[in-house]
Amino acid sequence: MEYNVKVDAFEGPLDLLLHLINRLEIDIYDIPMAQITEQYLYYVHAMKELQLDTASEYLVMAATLLAIKSKMLLPKHEDDLLEEELEYSEEDPRDELVERLIEYRKYKSAAEELKAREQERGQVFTKPPSDLTEITESIPTEKMDLNVSIYDMLGAFHKLLRRKKLQKPMSTKITRQEIPIEKRMEEVLQELRAFKGKKRFYELFPYPEKEHIVVTFLAILELMKRNEIEVDQENNFEDIIIAAKGGVESSGTR
Amino acid sequence: MELVNWKGILESLLFAAGDEGLNLKQITAVMEIEEHEALEVIQTLKEDYDEGSRGISLTEMAGTFQLVTKKEHAPYLKKLVESPGMSTLSQAALETLAIVAYRQPITRAEVEEVRGVKTERPLQTLVSKGLIKEVGRAEGTGRAILYGTTREFLDYFGLKNIEELPPLPEKIDDEAMEEDADLFFEKFQETLDPHEEKPTD
Numbered sequence: 326m327e328y329n330v331k332v333d334a335f336e337g338p339l340d341l342l343l344h345l346i347n348r349l350e351i352d353i354y355d356i357p358m359a360q361i362t363e364q365y366l367y368y369v370h371a372m373k374e375l376q377l378d379t380a381s382e383y384l385v386m387a388a389t390l391l392a393i394k395s396k397m398l399l400p401k402h403e404d405d406l407l408e409e410e411l412e413y414s415e416e417d418p419r420d421e422l423v424e425r426l427i428e429y430r431k432y433k434s435a436a437e438e439l440k441a442r443e444q445e446r447g448q449v450f451t452k453p454p455s456d457l458t459e460i461t462e463s464i465p466t467e468k469m470d471l472n473v474s475i476y477d478m479l480g481a482f483h484k485l486l487r488r489k490k491l492q493k494p495m496s497t498k499i500t501r502q503e504i505p506i507e508k509r510m511e512e513v514l515q516e517l518r519a520f521k522g523k524k525r526f527y528e529l530f531p532y533p534e535k536e537h538i539v540v541t542f543l544a545i546l547e548l549m550k551r552n553e554i555e556v557d558q559e560n561n562f563e564d565i566i567i568a569a570k571g572g573v574e575s576s577g578t579r
Numbered sequence: 580m581e582l583v584n585w586k587g588i589l590e591s592l593l594f595a596a597g598d599e600g601l602n603l604k605q606i607t608a609v610m611e612i613e614e615h616e617a618l619e620v621i622q623t624l625k626e627d628y629d630e631g632s633r634g635i636s637l638t639e640m641a642g643t644f645q646l647v648t649k650k651e652h653a654p655y656l657k658k659l660v661e662s663p664g665m666s667t668l669s670q671a672a673l674e675t676l677a678i679v680a681y682r683q684p685i686t687r688a689e690v691e692e693v694r695g696v697k698t699e700r701p702l703q704t705l706v707s708k709g710l711i712k713e714v715g716r717a718e719g720t721g722r723a724i725l726y727g728t729t730r731e732f733l734d735y736f737g738l739k740n741i742e743e744l745p746p747l748p749e750k751i752d753d754e755a756m757e758e759d760a761d762l763f764f765e766k767f768q769e770t771l772d773p774h775e776e777k778p779t780d
Contacts, residue, residue: 336670337696382696429693434748435677436670443667446737447639448653451598451645480709480731484598536769564599 338386341368346426353426357418358394366392393418407523453527454564473556473565475546481526481565482542486535504537509544514553517569526565585610585620586627593637593646598734600643641733642740668704675701676710680732680746684714684725702726710735 330372335341345364348355369383517524529545530538545567546552555568588610592601601609605616621644625637635646648656668676675698678690691698705711706726714727733740 336674337694339695380696386682386695425693425695429695431747431749432674432677432681432693435681435745436673438745439673439677439680440667440739442736443673446735447667448650448655449636449647449737450656451647454597454599455595457595470717476706476709476712479707480729484708484729 336433337380338383339426340433341365341383342386342426343430343433353423358390358397358419358425362387362390362394389422393422445571456525456528473558477558477565478542478546478556485527486538504540506540506544506547509540510548510553513541513544513548513567514569517554517567523566523568524568529567585612585616586624589617589620589624590646593644596643596645597683598645600640600645602643606644638737639739640737641730667693668708670702671701672704676705676728676732679705679726680728680741680744681712685727686717686723686725688723690726 335344342361342365345361345368346350346356349360351357351361351363366387369387372383375429513529516529524572526545532538545554545556549556553570557566557568558564589606592606592609602615603617606621607614610617610620612620613649621637627633628636630764634649634652636649638645638647640647640699674694678693679685681688682693690702701717702711703764709729709731711726712729713724715725716722717725728741732738738744
């Protein structure tokens with residue numbers, strides 16, 4: 326039982342059922358179980374034939390469908406029941422499935438909406454904040470412990486990737502050169518020390534090459550882990566500030 | 580508002596702020612004006628951009644005001660970039676993200692309940708893209724991670740705030756959803772019954 330091919334055909338059994346319901350023009354509130362079960366099994370079988378990734382969830386759903394189908398076939402002993410009980414016994418075995426399908430369908434359509442917005446958003450571009458360090462007195466030294474988390478770092482990193490994409494000139498030749506993280510860590514520390522011990526996160530990524538950016542990012546994370554740098558966020562532009570811990574190398578006056 | 584060029588000041592501030600944008604509080608604090616005055620300046624600057632033959636517009640995203648390039652110039656901007664076309668999210672990631680966005684805070688198990696399939700990988704993708712993050716832990720055994728959306732999520736979809744998400748649809752137009760799947764079904768049919776006629780819709 327090996328299916329390693331992943332074709333994005335369906336997003337799971339609920340998705341497949343929805344397609345079947347639409348295709349067969351079935352009323353979702355009154356699903357003919359025999360028909361849909363037959364069709365469903367037919368497609369699961371086909372997916373196996375095509376060596377698609379038939380996740381176990383598909384088989385669980387198949388069993389569920391068969392169970393509902395057989396429940397529907399059970400005779401109802403209405404005369405044995407009192408009126409009161411009758412009301413409660415009116416439960417349709419399909420109810421739960423229908424509810425799940427409708428719930429899932431809502432989010433599927435919400436996902437479509439998001440997709441449209443993603444497209445739309447991809448049409449407009451922004452620029453990174455201007456570097457105003459020229460006119461700032463100096464970054465205040467009192468610590469504002471704003472708890473920069475790994476999520477903040479990742480957010481900053483992704484923004485950076487987006488920016489670097491745009492800055493890339495059309496005719497760059499990327500020279501593939503493996504940079505060891507250790508070496509980059511050293512460089513980052515040197516850079517920081519040469520720069521009053523502090524730099525903005527974005528300033529540590531001089532080259533718009535993905536490889537270099539990734540290595541730099543990992544180097545920064547590693548330095549954080551080793552407690553060799555401090556990471557802070559100014560409140561104003563929410564820029565992440567990286568500071569070398571061992572203080573500043575006395576590099577004379579500027 | 581006669582002597583001071585508020586519009587010009589705001590324009591330079593927004594230019595400098597770039598994609599970090601500025602929220603109303605920052606604008607009023609820096610310009611030392613009242614909120615309603617600031618909103619007025621924002622509005623007039625926005626109209627200036629929209630009416631003129633300018634390449635920039637003023638928009639509100641993720642709780643901040645930002646200057647962005649106009650949509651209609653996208654083809655030219657894309658020529659600047661080496662690999663045009665953003666990498667977009669997969670269907671699985673989009674569905675997962677939709678569920679998290681509307682139902683946050685939510686655990687992986689709860690997402691999987693809705694989707695009916697394992698959702699570990701899409702969740703990881705979304706976390707690594709900074710679109711969702713851990714926002715706490717669920718009560719009870721296992722203390723499952725609770726996920727919620729981030730500011731980056733708002734920015735990624737150009738939303739002002741989370742309230743701007745359209746309400747979940749109650750009535751669904753199935754037609755639109757069908758189109759993409761039809762091709763696949765046809766392929767199936769051909770695979771399974773190569774000698775039969777294709778069913779006509």
